Amino acid sequence: MPRGGRRPYDVPGRYPPLLIAERYEPVRTPCAAYLNLLSFEVAEAAHAAEATAIIAAGWWPAVIITDGESAEPVSGCLKTSNHAVAPQLIVMTGALEPRAQSSATLLLKPFRLTTMAQTVRRALRRAARERVAPDRLIHASDD
Numbered sequence: 001m002p003r004g005g006r007r008p009y010d011v012p013g014r015y016p017p018l019l020i021a022e023r024y025e026p027v028r029t030p031c032a033a034y035l036n037l038l039s040f041e042v043a044e045a046a047h048a049a050e051a052t053a054i055i056a057a058g059w060w061p062a063v064i065i066t067d068g069e070s071a072e073p074v075s076g077c078l079k080t081s082n083h084a085v086a087p088q089l090i091v092m093t094g095a096l097e098p099r100a101q102s103s104a105t106l107l108l109k110p111f112r113l114t115t116m117a118q119t120v121r122r123a124l125r126r127a128a129r130e131r132v133a134p135d136r137l138i139h140a141s142d143d
Contacts, residue, residue, distance in 0.1 A: 016062035016124065017041040021051035021070040022092065031065065034113040035120065048073035061087050063123045065116070068093040071104060088123035
């Protein structure tokens with residue numbers, strides 16, 4: 001694999017937009033910087049209200065990476081929108097939380113940045129399959 005995580009079949013240019021909603025800056029900033037290094041277009045939010053404001057302003061991410069506390073308000077904001085394609089939701093958590101969204105992919109802390117990038121790519125592939133066959137139910141375990 002080429003240095004930086006790029007693969008020969010990756011499309012040149014910027015990847016689809018991502019939103020990282022994480023209250024702890026020491027977690028949020030390295031995640032955003034690493035994904036930006038891999039040519040993802042990344043927006044950062046320090047809390048759920050900021051994330052919902054970014055979405056309400058018209059910036060529609062393909063994947064939202066959020067902490068456990070922000071997952072519910074952000075997913076609630078997505079349900080009220082009129083977009084045809086909902087973003088994939090990745091919840092970063094230190095433990096398996098019962099309140100985590102059932103359709104969300106869990107990313108257990110601590111994690112390697114490469115693991116996060118693989119999880120984002122998996123979510124993008126899942127989103128592409130759902131656009132092709134929206135009637136098919138796809139679970140996180142299918143990846």
